Amino acid sequence: MLTTRFAPSPTGYLHIGGLRTALYSYLWARKNSGRFLLRIEDTDLKRNSKEAAAAIEEAFKWVGLSHDDEIVYQSERFDLYKKYIQKLLDEKKAYYCYMSREELDALRAEQQAKKERPRYDGRYRDFNGTPPEGVEPVVRIKAPTEGTITFEDGIKGEISFKAEDILDDFIIARADGTPTYNFVVAIDDALMGITDVIRGDDHLSNTPKQIVVYQALGFDLPKFYHVPMILNPNGKKLSKRDGAMDVMEYKRMGYLPEALLNFLVRLGWSHGDQEIFSFQEMLELFDPKDINKSASAYNAEKLLWLNAHYIKNASYERLISELQEFGVNIADHDKKEILVDALRDRAKTLVEFAEMAKAIIHAPQHYDEKAVKKFINNEAIEILQKYAAYIKIYEDTLHIPVDFEKATKAFMEKHALKMKQLAQPVRIAMVGSSVSPSVYDVLSIVGRDEVVERIEKFVKTLLHDDTKSF
């Protein structure tokens, strides 16, 4: 069965680069009715892996990814790794090396001075004598010293390394007995039945080492797919400083998970000219062979555009429930659909959406000075007073936007007014600024009684403000 995995080291949170490779792995597995596993690479034991795993699962949950089986923690599998180390030792495919760190450092320095590639010289490879005193040995694997290691990368094509260029007898167990990364990755991928390894291309040069382990242990090789990195807008490696890189930060900034996923799936992968992909479409169309060979830069504007797109097309229920996270509770508002429709085309994030909603729902606490200065004069105040009086006694048919439109047009006709003369003053009275959705929508959402109240309050404020002259 096709099986993929996501295998992060426990850094404490999931960033978008990780999310993208996780997404690719997930999609490929699900598309093929396979399995998607999660493994925490915590062999160095320095960080809190359980917390890190929880953070990853939280992010997965938010975006809608799910993994199969229990999470595998490498830190809990040391006995297993030891077995394989012993096996290689017994088969003489690995050996103890008694070289001290100091000696190793000295060797490295010497090689660098001669401009040679730093590498272990194999001095204990066939050692039979008495081990030196006081040195806890490391275990090194016998790697080929000549020949070529070639594999077919599902994204980059055939890749080959000359053994002499990149390999030495690398350490598979440290002096304290703990196993090292390239060793355990190969074992776990093999034992977990991973058939397709999809990972960042920073792992490309680890691959030959892992292949050495696969071969020494007699495991079948998986297919490798090395996904190019995501760069920052300056073309440099993406770092935490390039924005809020924790995936959950995007939630706090008001992004919809489907927008983030759409953004990420499309960053480095494409399907013709298509830009918008539903989760279902990703599942149907994703294929790692269509992943680009080159790195791509993070593009915040495109993400924003995608987010705006998904907000525009979200259901009322969805938006209303999302908005609650941002302090806007309109579930019981009698004009909630009108409110949502008035704002969905204007908001790029849920944070903006919430701010705009609040501006309409709550009566303004202050009025934008520039707007007042520009649109309010004595004539405008007079119009507002008349309009308030008119609305106040208008027959009881003012509910939806067209009701207000009809009434307002009659008012304008009666007083020979143009829309421009009325709209801005009313808008300022309603929301405190010269920017808002259509006044008819705002009027409808605010409701007749409060419309009158807000206008009266505004007029009162204007008339009592001695600092302004009209």
Next chain:
RNA sequence: GGCCCGUUCGUCUAGCGGUUAGGACUCCGGCCUCUCACGCCGGCAACAGGGGUUCGAGUCCCCUACGGGUCACCA
């Protein structure tokens, strides 16, 4: 520095030997209009450079330049 990978508008990309090199984001015009958005219409903008192969190269090969990755008892 060695090794590996990469290079189409500013950005994400389509292209898979013959195209006026297409789409999307951004930006700039215009339309719509009660403001702001949305939407619609239009515009600016790219094959890193040089050699080959070929009737013909963004597409194939080589070199150069540039960019990235990696060279640990980190993962």
